[in-house]
Amino acid sequence: VNLVAEVRREREAESAERPAELDQLTLRRAQRGEPAACRALVERYQRPVFALLHRMMGAARRDRVEDLAQETFLSVFRSLGGFAPLGPARLSTWILTIATRRAVDELRRTEPEIELGPVALASPARADDRARRRALAERVEAAVSDLAPDFRAAFLLREMHGLEYAEIARALAIDIGTVKSRLSRARAALRSALADLEDRDGA
Amino acid sequence: MAHDDDRPLGAEERAALDAWTAPEVPAGFADRVIAAMAPAQAAPVRTGRWAGAKWVVIGAAAAAAVLVWQLRGGTGRATATGSAAPSVRQTLAVGGRATAVAEPGANLSWSVDGSGAAVAQSAGDVFYRVERGGPFRVETPHGTVLVTGTCFRVETRGELDMKRPWREIAAAGVGAALVVTVYEGSVLFAGKDGGKEPVVAGQVLAAGPGGEGAVVREVDGEGIVAADMPAAPGESASREELFQRDQVQRAEIASLRARVRQLESGGGPGRDPHAARDASGRPWFDPSKEDLVKFAAECRVRYDLPPVMGTEPKPIGPRMAKDLGIAPEETGAVNKVLAEIHRFYVAELRKLYVEVTGDAARADDLSPEAMGHELEDKSPPGEASRVNQRIARERAGLDQPPANLASLPAIERFMRLRAGLGDRTEQDLAAVVGAERARTMREENGGWGMRQEVAGCADGSGEGEVEVER
Numbered sequence: 001v002n003l004v005a006e007v008r009r010e011r012e013a014e015s016a017e018r019p020a021e022l023d024q025l026t027l028r029r030a031q032r033g034e035p036a037a038c039r040a041l042v043e044r045y046q047r048p049v050f051a052l053l054h055r056m057m058g059a060a061r062r063d064r065v066e067d068l069a070q071e072t073f074l075s076v077f078r079s080l081g082g083f084a085p086l087g088p089a090r091l092s093t094w095i096l097t098i099a100t101r102r103a104v105d106e107l108r109r110t111e112p113e114i115e116l117g118p119v120a121l122a123s124p125a126r127a128d129d130r131a132r133r134r135a136l137a138e139r140v141e142a143a144v145s146d147l148a149p150d151f152r153a154a155f156l157l158r159e160m161h162g163l164e165y166a167e168i169a170r171a172l173a174i175d176i177g178t179v180k181s182r183l184s185r186a187r188a189a190l191r192s193a194l195a196d197l198e199d200r201d202g203a
Numbered sequence: 204m205a206h207d208d209d210r211p212l213g214a215e216e217r218a219a220l221d222a223w224t225a226p227e228v229p230a231g232f233a234d235r236v237i238a239a240m241a242p243a244q245a246a247p248v249r250t251g252r253w254a255g256a257k258w259v260v261i262g263a264a265a266a267a268a269v270l271v272w273q274l275r276g277g278t279g280r281a282t283a284t285g286s287a288a289p290s291v292r293q294t295l296a297v298g299g300r301a302t303a304v305a306e307p308g309a310n311l312s313w314s315v316d317g318s319g320a321a322v323a324q325s326a327g328d329v330f331y332r333v334e335r336g337g338p339f340r341v342e343t344p345h346g347t348v349l350v351t352g353t354c355f356r357v358e359t360r361g362e363l364d365m366k367r368p369w370r371e372i373a374a375a376g377v378g379a380a381l382v383v384t385v386y387e388g389s390v391l392f393a394g395k396d397g398g399k400e401p402v403v404a405g406q407v408l409a410a411g412p413g414g415e416g417a418v419v420r421e422v423d424g425e426g427i428v429a430a431d432m433p434a435a436p437g438e439s440a441s442r443e444e445l446f447q448r449d450q451v452q453r454a455e456i457a458s459l460r461a462r463v464r465q466l467e468s469g470g471g472p473g474r475d476p477h478a479a480r481d482a483s484g485r486p487w488f489d490p491s492k493e494d495l496v497k498f499a500a501e502c503r504v505r506y507d508l509p510p511v512m513g514t515e516p517k518p519i520g521p522r523m524a525k526d527l528g529i530a531p532e533e534t535g536a537v538n539k540v541l542a543e544i545h546r547f548y549v550a551e552l553r554k555l556y557v558e559v560t561g562d563a564a565r566a567d568d569l570s571p572e573a574m575g576h577e578l579e580d581k582s583p584p585g586e587a588s589r590v591n592q593r594i595a596r597e598r599a600g601l602d603q604p605p606a607n608l609a610s611l612p613a614i615e616r617f618m619r620l621r622a623g624l625g626d627r628t629e630q631d632l633a634a635v636v637g638a639e640r641a642r643t644m645r646e647e648n649g650g651w652g653m654r655q656e657v658a659g660c661a662d663g664s665g666e667g668e669v670e671v672e673r
Contacts (some may be wrong), residue, residue: 009533035237038236038237038240039233039234039237042232042233042236042237046228046232046233047225047228047457050225050226050228050232051225054225054226055223055225066229066232069232069234070232070235070239073236073240074236074239077240084580086576086579086582086587087576087579088573088576088577089576090576090578133222134222136218136219136221136222136223137219137224139219139220140219140220140222140223141223144223159212159220160220160317164568164569164570164573165566165568166568166569166573169571171461176568187210187212187216190212190216190219190220191216194215194216194219
């Protein structure tokens with residue numbers, strides 16, 4: 001085991017949803033429209049895009065995730081020629097920005113088809129670890145789904161995809177103060193939801 | 204202004220978020236994107252109104268006469284027909300109902316009207332993206348697959364064997380004449396013998412020529428991958444054995460296709476890109492003089508960096524220290540050096556950023572990586588390549604380094620800062636653990652954890668490639 005391998009492992013462990021950036025040579029080939037390079041780009045970033053859209057759309061609009069993911073990548077390829085590899089945005093951030101805007105537009109445009117009821121939680125006192133994780137996930141999803149689309153987007157980009165405040169500000173076309181404000185509200189909502197879960201734990 | 208809750212998430216909150224996992228990307232997604240972006244041969248590919256659209260993935264390996272079908276009555280709109288037998292990959296619009304990507308060797312024809320769409324596919328591999336609206340069916344020499352909302356794959360196989368009895372096909376080790384694997388949703392398979400079999404996600408159907416003897420069983424993905432390649436089945440091979448063989452072969456084909464894609468994208472085989480030493484046996488970050496001269500011709504600069512891209516230093520933990528052979532009492536000193544290098548790098552970068560942008564407040568909001576990107580973005584076109592060229596020539600001994608670094612443009616100072624950070628780390632660490640130990644640590648690891656290699660001259664020579672490894 002060496003330092004390079006260790007650092008690489010740690011980076012991989014951070015999240016499979018935060019892939020290393022596509023190398024510049026492949027990016028340039030994709031900009032020229034070479035199918036193999038375009039495929040490499042999709043395969044590199046499809047997981048974070050799906051994860052973001054899955055969490056953004058929530059249970060009520062989960063059937064739209066794949067369509068939105070595809071529209072995201074088609075939009076990426078339409079605009080890829082104008083992407084500056086040495087510009088202020090990383091390719092991953094740029095792609096996530098496109099996905100975020102599509103998701104926010106979709107959420108604003110349509111009313112939920114399914115209203116989420118109270119989340120049924122397994123009793124953590126009796127549940128095994130798997131059930132507890134599922135209950136946690138349901139609680140988190142419910143809390144995040146209650147947020148307005150813009151707040152949800154800021155929260156997910158920061159906490160699940162590791163974007164900097166400035167990157168989120170650019171993605172959502174808002175200033176950094178607004179980003180911080182939205183993150184603050186989202187974190188408070190999450191803490192409240194988890195505190196409620198702990199209360200049930202203790203009950 | 205303080206906000207209601209500016210605290211970062213704690214460990215338990217983070218664990219709760221980590222529990223909120225996202226599902227895997229659906230199989231074949233990249234193929235569908237590539238298919239949709241390719242210019243359609245017969246009509247533009249529609250990218251909107253895809254809600255509820257389903258994918259059909261069909262592969263056929265048989266070569267029989269193209270089937271003829273009759274669409275049932277009802278002609279609410281004009282009939283669209285077409286056919287294709289491409290020698291290169293071809294994207295087709297199937298009457299506005301589907302986008303098809305036909306691989307070389309495929310042979311298909313279609314007819315679409317107000318009552319539905321029917322495709323006859325006698326050979327080859329074809330991907331379909333099917334729009335919502337009316338029945339959609341795919342006919343093969345062995346049966347018909349009716350789309351009921353799903354993502355699935357159909358393979359017909361055995362060009363010669365399909366004319367032989369099922370038992371002979373089995374004896375020849377070819378396997379089933381027809382295999383339907385369902386990834387999502389469900390399909391209804393109708394054999395030529397009149398039998399019907401529903402197949403749902405996670406199941407695979409195998410049938411003989413004409414669709415007789417259809418068997419449905421669960422697919423165990425892990426088992427398929429882990430299974431050893433069985434020997435060629437004998438005359439008495441059971442359908443079960445043929446099934447297993449088919450699945451192993453399918454996994455192998457998928458692996459080979461992935462490898463082909465990797466090769467197509469430039470990721471071909473070669474020396475381990477993560478090796479600590481280059482082909483000549485020298486440390487990766489310290490090429491030979493001959494290599495440096497070659498690098499100069501390509502304006503190629505290679506350097507390593509400690510972990511400085513994040514907002515905070517990245518200390519070595521106990522496990523990593525053990526792996527590196529660093530004693531516990533030594534770890535603190537090493538981490539102190541890494542933290543100091545991080546502080547130095549961020550401070551220098553921040554100065555450059557403020558110099559270029561005049562925005563000190565923004566510098567506080569950006570990570571070192573983001574500041575670096577913005578510096579590069581704000582440099583004059585081609586300047587980065589010219590700096591590369593100068594550094595590469597200096598390293599090869601072809602030019603003298605500038606006497607006064609402070610007079611250089613900000614982008615050049617930034618690039619020199621990065622390119623020299625590996626050496627600076629070694630020097631600082633040498634003061635703590637000794638020069639020999641610091642050098643050994645860097646050599647054994649092939650650098651300080653992050654490598655960059657940039658090539659390409661301002662005049663366009665030198666391939667113009669950039670490789671980054673983290």
